[in-house]
Amino acid sequence: MSKFDSRELIQRRDALKIPIHHGHFFVLRHIKMFTYTHLTSIIKPGMKVADIGCGGQPLRNLIKSCGGNYTSVDVVQNNKNSVDIIADISSIPLPSKSFDVIICTEVLEHCFDPQKALLELSRLLKPSGAIIITTPFNFGLHEVPYDFIRLTPFYIEYWFPKLGFKEPNVLQLNGNELEVMATVWGQIFAPTEKTSFFLKGIFVILRVLMNLIVLAVSDLLQPFLPRYFFLNMGCVAYKHSDISSTPVET
Numbered sequence: 001m002s003k004f005d006s007r008e009l010i011q012r013r014d015a016l017k018i019p020i021h022h023g024h025f026f027v028l029r030h031i032k033m034f035t036y037t038h039l040t041s042i043i044k045p046g047m048k049v050a051d052i053g054c055g056g057q058p059l060r061n062l063i064k065s066c067g068g069n070y071t072s073v074d075v076v077q078n079n080k081n082s083v084d085i086i087a088d089i090s091s092i093p094l095p096s097k098s099f100d101v102i103i104c105t106e107v108l109e110h111c112f113d114p115q116k117a118l119l120e121l122s123r124l125l126k127p128s129g130a131i132i133i134t135t136p137f138n139f140g141l142h143e144v145p146y147d148f149i150r151l152t153p154f155y156i157e158y159w160f161p162k163l164g165f166k167e168p169n170v171l172q173l174n175g176n177e178l179e180v181m182a183t184v185w186g187q188i189f190a191p192t193e194k195t196s197f198f199l200k201g202i203f204v205i206l207r208v209l210m211n212l213i214v215l216a217v218s219d220l221l222q223p224f225l226p227r228y229f230f231l232n233m234g235c236v237a238y239k240h241s242d243i244s245s246t247p248v249e250t
């Protein structure tokens with residue numbers, strides 16, 4: 001959500017599809033599970049919901065099916081020409097306290113200044129409103145050269161109370177060392193334009209085998225893993241309802 005070249009529309013997903021052969025299978029699986037779980041439990045009919053960094057809007061239909069009034073924001077228009085507001089995440093031209101819920105998935109790593117971005121989202125959120133965030137940790141460079149930072153759970157715990165939010169209700173580490181290995185494996189065997197048709201088939205088989213093996217044992221072995229390596233982080237937090245909890249300018 002930092003400034004992209006508007007002449008080069010960023011190819012962002014329009015659906016959280018998770019075929020088992022995909023190199024990002026576990027990443028997409030966790031994003032989908034986390035966002036679907038919390039959006040469906042938080043959104044009530046009539047709530048105003050902002051999708052910040054919406055891309056192809058994979059969550060649009062889900063939010064509308066929950067009764068939410070959907071508003072999309074991104075720094076560039078998408079290929080469907082369906083983004084409502086084109087703006088940088090740190091300066092969105094909307095009134096304060098506009099939304100009951102804000103969803104911001106896999107966006108903060110593209111911000112030069114995540115604190116400033118979160119402060120702007122806090123401004124847009126109504127008192128007691130909810131913010132749902134996912135952000136990668138052990139994940140390869142993407143949308144190069146607009147991939148700037150990786151946040152830790154300690155960053156979230158430290159900064160959220162200073163930016164107008166309560167301490168996170170949910171701060172979830174998604175994935176483990178095995179799933180990180182499978183994701184790296186998926187990238188090693190990701191085809192390029194020069195990959196032959198035969199090798200593409202071999203690569204698909206290798207990715208499927210690795211993903212199936214890790215899928216079978218990941219949950220079983222996770223209690224025994226240190227979890228210093230994980231794929232991404234999910235957070236749900238609420239804005240303070242009292243005026244005494246003023247955000248700190250960063």
